[in-house]
Amino acid sequence: MYRALLAVALAAGVTYFVAGARSPLFPSSEGAAQAPPSQRAAQPPTRNVEATPLYDRDAEHIWNRLDRQLRVRTARGGATYGADNLDPLLWAETRHLLTPPSHAATLAVLDEFLTAHAERLVRDPVRRAVFQRDLWAVFDWTVSRADTHPAARHELAQRLARIIRRVALPPNEIAALPDTYSATLAGARYPTAYDPEHRDRAFLPAALSDSAGPWIPIHGSVPVEQHNFEMSRSSFRVLINLPGGRAATLAHLKRLWNAQEPFVVDRTGSFGGETRTILNPALQALPPGTHIALVRRMLVIDSAGDIRQTPIVESVQMRVFRQAEPCRTVICGHNDQDFFEFVLSRAGLFSSAASGVRAVEPDEEGFLTFSSHGIDHFEPEAGGRLIAPMQMCVNCHHEPGLASVRSSRRLFRPYTFADGGGPAGDGMPEMWKSWRADWGYLQALWQSEPR
Numbered sequence: 001m002y003r004a005l006l007a008v009a010l011a012a013g014v015t016y017f018v019a020g021a022r023s024p025l026f027p028s029s030e031g032a033a034q035a036p037p038s039q040r041a042a043q044p045p046t047r048n049v050e051a052t053p054l055y056d057r058d059a060e061h062i063w064n065r066l067d068r069q070l071r072v073r074t075a076r077g078g079a080t081y082g083a084d085n086l087d088p089l090l091w092a093e094t095r096h097l098l099t100p101p102s103h104a105a106t107l108a109v110l111d112e113f114l115t116a117h118a119e120r121l122v123r124d125p126v127r128r129a130v131f132q133r134d135l136w137a138v139f140d141w142t143v144s145r146a147d148t149h150p151a152a153r154h155e156l157a158q159r160l161a162r163i164i165r166r167v168a169l170p171p172n173e174i175a176a177l178p179d180t181y182s183a184t185l186a187g188a189r190y191p192t193a194y195d196p197e198h199r200d201r202a203f204l205p206a207a208l209s210d211s212a213g214p215w216i217p218i219h220g221s222v223p224v225e226q227h228n229f230e231m232s233r234s235s236f237r238v239l240i241n242l243p244g245g246r247a248a249t250l251a252h253l254k255r256l257w258n259a260q261e262p263f264v265v266d267r268t269g270s271f272g273g274e275t276r277t278i279l280n281p282a283l284q285a286l287p288p289g290t291h292i293a294l295v296r297r298m299l300v301i302d303s304a305g306d307i308r309q310t311p312i313v314e315s316v317q318m319r320v321f322r323q324a325e326p327c328r329t330v331i332c333g334h335n336d337q338d339f340f341e342f343v344l345s346r347a348g349l350f351s352s353a354a355s356g357v358r359a360v361e362p363d364e365e366g367f368l369t370f371s372s373h374g375i376d377h378f379e380p381e382a383g384g385r386l387i388a389p390m391q392m393c394v395n396c397h398h399e400p401g402l403a404s405v406r407s408s409r410r411l412f413r414p415y416t417f418a419d420g421g422g423p424a425g426d427g428m429p430e431m432w433k434s435w436r437a438d439w440g441y442l443q444a445l446w447q448s449e450p451r
């Protein structure tokens with residue numbers, strides 16, 4: 001599995017610098033610096049640090065300053081990125097926050113927060129939960145390796161752990177956090193069905209969370225890449241919906257589960273003497289109109305130090321299959337499926353739960369943090385470039401039909417199948433997280449550091 005993911009990551013990386021690459025972050029001459037944010041009309045406002053400050057109207061409020069210090073990155077031309085990025089713009093190779101001058105500056109803001117007991121300044125549970133989530137992400141990045149800058153990492157980790165604990169919500173406040181998917185649906189800001197005439201029009205399916213509805217969960221809550229620090233603080237759910245509704249979807253899934261030979265030897269290439277298996281081509285076809293979704297929701301840590309699920313959506317990724325023709329190339333894959341993504345909008349969520357997610361535009365620019373070789377896109381020698389994330393989906397999902405479904409192994413034995421509910425159990429993301437080394441590190445600091 002891990003090897004397969006590595007292959008996926010490499011495949012994505014290769015095209016990353018070719019097909020997906022957009023504007024360079026580091027123009028070759030100073031004169032060619034990027035236009036100031038105010039002149040970049042195509043830039044979605046949520047990605048810009050000059051957007052409304054998140055935690056208080058005063059941009060210099062300590063919560064705003066700490067949030068910026070940890071999550072906003074500045075390119076050489078002065079443009080800033082990351083203010084509303086789902087995951088922090090920090091990669092395995094990043095030296096930012098660990099080396100001068102940003103390391104000392106970050107410790108200073110963290111210490112200022114701790115000394116002032118600034119956790120008392122913002123009471124809104126939604127803001128506290130998101131703030132903790134973001135600090136926890138930086139914490140996990142900080143301790144994700146120990147072979148470089150160990151002392152600097154520890155200094156950051158100690159302070160981050162204390163603030164994560166101080167802003168933790170009691171369980172009753174976590175239970176009352178808003179279900180942003182339902183709230184967004186109720187706000188009717190997006191269509192609720194795919195429109196084949198407007199294939200780039202993002203939609204939020206109405207019945208996605210209806211446990212008796214047409215969407216059948218096929219993979220519950222276990223992050224695919226448990227080795228991956230970006231993904232380990234979320235619960236994941238993969239759901240599928242075939243034309244014909246619940247009964248037709250369950251019947252198709254049952255046929256797959258009963259398949260005598262779900263995997264066959266891959267005869268398409270040589271893998272250095274290794275024999276590999278692939279999904280049996282006879283099972284690959286999915287009827288046009290099949291929808292598949294991956295819903296990622298936020299986990300938080302409560303005031304007793306336990307990991308809890310929340311209903312706050314971090315992202316919804318969807319693919320709609322348009323035609324059943326088999327094809328094997330990236331280009332063909334693009335024609336075979338339409339891709340959609342919604343992501344958490346912090347500014348939106350803080351104004352109302354109904355604005356808690358926003359659609360990612362097809363040509364919107366951003367950064368790949370998941371499976372991206374660990375190279376920091378802001379440290380000049382990497383020659384970082386912006387990409388259009390929506391154009392990258394096909395890199396990892398270009399195979400025909402079910403073969404493009406990366407979690408499809410879950411559909412076959414030895415995984416289970418319940419006639420009433422299909423293949424997925426509910427999963428236990430809290431348990432997966434609690435087995436990780438980064439969680440052990442946080443626990444040790446949680447228990448040993450002064451409050």
Ligand code: HEC
Binds near residue numbers: 238406407
């Ligand atoms: C770097 C590779 C990569 C890229 C890029 C990528 N995905 Fe995925 N995607 C995966 C992997 C791996 C899984 C399996 C997740 C699991 O098993 O929980 C997955 C799962 C999914 C699923 C659930 C069904 C499945 O295939 O298991 C959907 C839907 C999905 N991705 C949509 C998208 C969309 C939309 C985009 C673009 C915005 C995208 N993906 C970009 C690797 C990628």
